[in-house]
Amino acid sequence: MSGLGQIFLEMKKKTSLSDIAKALDVSTTLVSLVLNGKAKEHRISQRMCEKVKAKAKELNYVPNHLARGLRTGKTNTLGLIVADIANPFFAKLSRAVEDEADKHGLKVIFGSSDENAEKSAELIRIFQDRQMDGIIVAAAEKTEDQIEELLETKTPVVLVDRYFPDLNVDLVAVDNYQASFNAVEHLVSQGHKRIGMIGIRGDIYHLQKREEGFRDGLKAHGLEENDDWIRFTSSWKEFSEISEQLEHILSSPERPTALFLAKNHLGVGALEYFQNKGIRVPEDMAIVSFDDSETFRLASTPVTAVEQPIEQLGREAVKLVVEKVKGKVENKEYREVFLQTQMLVRESSGPHED
Amino acid sequence: MSGLGQIFLEMKKKTSLSDIAKALDVSTTLVSLVLNGKAKEHRISQRMCEKVKAKAKELNYVPNHLARGLRTGKTNTLGLIVADIANPFFAKLSRAVEDEADKHGLKVIFGSSDENAEKSAELIRIFQDRQMDGIIVAAAEKTEDQIEELLETKTPVVLVDRYFPDLNVDLVAVDNYQASFNAVEHLVSQGHKRIGMIGIRGDIYHLQKREEGFRDGLKAHGLEENDDWIRFTSSWKEFSEISEQLEHILSSPERPTALFLAKNHLGVGALEYFQNKGIRVPEDMAIVSFDDSETFRLASTPVTAVEQPIEQLGREAVKLVVEKVKGKVENKEYREVFLQTQMLVRESSGPHED
DNA sequence: CTGAAAGCGCTTACAG
DNA sequence: CTGAAAGCGCTTACAG
Numbered sequence: 159m160s161g162l163g164q165i166f167l168e169m170k171k172k173t174s175l176s177d178i179a180k181a182l183d184v185s186t187t188l189v190s191l192v193l194n195g196k197a198k199e200h201r202i203s204q205r206m207c208e209k210v211k212a213k214a215k216e217l218n219y220v221p222n223h224l225a226r227g228l229r230t231g232k233t234n235t236l237g238l239i240v241a242d243i244a245n246p247f248f249a250k251l252s253r254a255v256e257d258e259a260d261k262h263g264l265k266v267i268f269g270s271s272d273e274n275a276e277k278s279a280e281l282i283r284i285f286q287d288r289q290m291d292g293i294i295v296a297a298a299e300k301t302e303d304q305i306e307e308l309l310e311t312k313t314p315v316v317l318v319d320r321y322f323p324d325l326n327v328d329l330v331a332v333d334n335y336q337a338s339f340n341a342v343e344h345l346v347s348q349g350h351k352r353i354g355m356i357g358i359r360g361d362i363y364h365l366q367k368r369e370e371g372f373r374d375g376l377k378a379h380g381l382e383e384n385d386d387w388i389r390f391t392s393s394w395k396e397f398s399e400i401s402e403q404l405e406h407i408l409s410s411p412e413r414p415t416a417l418f419l420a421k422n423h424l425g426v427g428a429l430e431y432f433q434n435k436g437i438r439v440p441e442d443m444a445i446v447s448f449d450d451s452e453t454f455r456l457a458s459t460p461v462t463a464v465e466q467p468i469e470q471l472g473r474e475a476v477k478l479v480v481e482k483v484k485g486k487v488e489n490k491e492y493r494e495v496f497l498q499t500q501m502l503v504r505e506s507s508g509p510h511e512d
Numbered sequence: 513m514s515g516l517g518q519i520f521l522e523m524k525k526k527t528s529l530s531d532i533a534k535a536l537d538v539s540t541t542l543v544s545l546v547l548n549g550k551a552k553e554h555r556i557s558q559r560m561c562e563k564v565k566a567k568a569k570e571l572n573y574v575p576n577h578l579a580r581g582l583r584t585g586k587t588n589t590l591g592l593i594v595a596d597i598a599n600p601f602f603a604k605l606s607r608a609v610e611d612e613a614d615k616h617g618l619k620v621i622f623g624s625s626d627e628n629a630e631k632s633a634e635l636i637r638i639f640q641d642r643q644m645d646g647i648i649v650a651a652a653e654k655t656e657d658q659i660e661e662l663l664e665t666k667t668p669v670v671l672v673d674r675y676f677p678d679l680n681v682d683l684v685a686v687d688n689y690q691a692s693f694n695a696v697e698h699l700v701s702q703g704h705k706r707i708g709m710i711g712i713r714g715d716i717y718h719l720q721k722r723e724e725g726f727r728d729g730l731k732a733h734g735l736e737e738n739d740d741w742i743r744f745t746s747s748w749k750e751f752s753e754i755s756e757q758l759e760h761i762l763s764s765p766e767r768p769t770a771l772f773l774a775k776n777h778l779g780v781g782a783l784e785y786f787q788n789k790g791i792r793v794p795e796d797m798a799i800v801s802f803d804d805s806e807t808f809r810l811a812s813t814p815v816t817a818v819e820q821p822i823e824q825l826g827r828e829a830v831k832l833v834v835e836k837v838k839g840k841v842e843n844k845e846y847r848e849v850f851l852q853t854q855m856l857v858r859e860s861s862g863p864h865e866d
Numbered sequence: 867c868t869g870a871a872a873g874c875g876c877t878t879a880c881a882g
Numbered sequence: 883c884t885g886a887a888a889g890c891g892c893t894t895a896c897a898g
Contacts, residue, residue, distance in 0.1 A: 171666070174891055185869045190893060201867060223641040224582040225891035228874045233578070243610065243622075249603035256597065256624060265638060267621050268597075270610060284619060287577040429810055451806075456783055458812035528875055539885045544877060555883055579875035582890045868898090876890090882883105 237285035254472025314482035342375025354387030386410035400427035422449035591639035608826025668836035696729025708741030754781035776803035
């Protein structure tokens, strides 16, 4: 038992402002002022400042963030909700957000919504009870109501990557329509005339935009929109669903010579499927996928991909939210920022010759 | 100006316990008890409970985490420091930590140390002032002192993946020595006799272990340890450094027939280099890399890789820290958990015939 | 130049 | 069964 006592005595206990104040026989006001760099404006003597700072260091003082936040109503923290932190796109986005926030003296708390409205609601609640100064969200499907509610709060909100067109909210996203349109144009320029696509079913706006851009791309060139070639999977990850749709496309009469994959994992899935089946890319089937990756770069046939400006997405999102946090922009005002993508042309979209 | 007033009036302001108490004309004690599920043990009437809960919902009450934390000294939050959240290994690890923490009702705050001791110190300070209940760290180089200091605190700490052998601290890591040893054995079994390696210079313990396991693997089979074949890069990411070392190895007299790459990005770099130079894998050079990835699976020659049990790493780390947070394990006690890796044999380590 | 005191929103020992 | 009050560690308006 006395051994136990020993153990606790060995551990440094946290130092508070008043510990410093007592040790120096001054008020906590003074200590607080000095440690917060407000000594100058309160004309506190140089000597006192040094004494306080020295003692703070000696006692290993760390300010208590909870107490400060409770008092000031500011936490200097941003909440970020992504679909899945283990998805490279969001991992990079998170990193970009973290770096940019850092420049503004803000920390970031991440959460994965898992493409799940309930988890998203839970995260929003948590971010609210932790008094985040601002919240950045890559919105999951069916969370429009949640965002709308959040907007009635005084917490600044920015949507990134995913968004809802009818909501009056700050947002930063990629021009998905144009990106898909360009992908079609590229394939057309390579001589392809029968072009298919795999997308994701559901009412996720940015994915709808990709489909729209794709279809308009076909129309612009007078090409056929064939329902046997334009297919959708319902889930986010099931490989079996991807191969099912690929089989449908491949077995359709007069199958397409090129395919547009509307999301990175669809591109990866297609690559894997073709590899397993011995289908040659691009000779048997040319492909263009959304969202570049190391895998596409180093694949047996390097894959032509639509590269998203992930860092810029993250940076802009932070900038928008910070402007509101700092009160530079009225909370009710909203801005929409759209960024252009870039097509990285590699071998997989090689030319088609009849 | 009156327009401005309007705007603020429209925004819901936060509800506190006492708002509910006032609305119901009861004490905050009562409200707190009910909302924290302690109604039963205080024998508060069923009717009262329902009234309180209804009002809380009506007023959209969200508990203030800062106030609660300040009062109780608990934040129900874990801090996690990784080298880089955009690195897939750490992204997956973070996800695993997040999921496991969730099971224990804990949230996770992430931070990237960037392999940088100063950023690491900064993060530790932040996690301390935010009163994290526990801290999980994948330690960067030269942060041994920081961890040691942190251990004198009452905050439970667990190291994951990276660690310092001399510190008495909970840790969860992979058996790096054995993994590398096995990699050599595999190459030997494929007929390779001249085997090289690329590692990272510096005193990072787990990387030293990989080198040790590699060298002992060679010794165990009576193979040559040739300094022209065993090379190191200093930085973490520079492709030029990797190609420099590869060039050295390839141009050495009697060059090796197989190569062990001690980290994922070295494997990727080697792959890229060989691809650019038209060196065939495994015919001209067989390879085994640490740390599996999608890229390795789908590469032109799929790459044999040492797969780490990332999810288990994350899960175990959380379990260890939670045991201390919940007071089930004495803080000064420490446990070391080592997990086995698995070799995923693919084409890149194909047989060597003389 | 410096200090006493209030208050942020909670929880909880104590009292009845 | 319910309430008054203290206190967690800060910041800041006010007073001198």
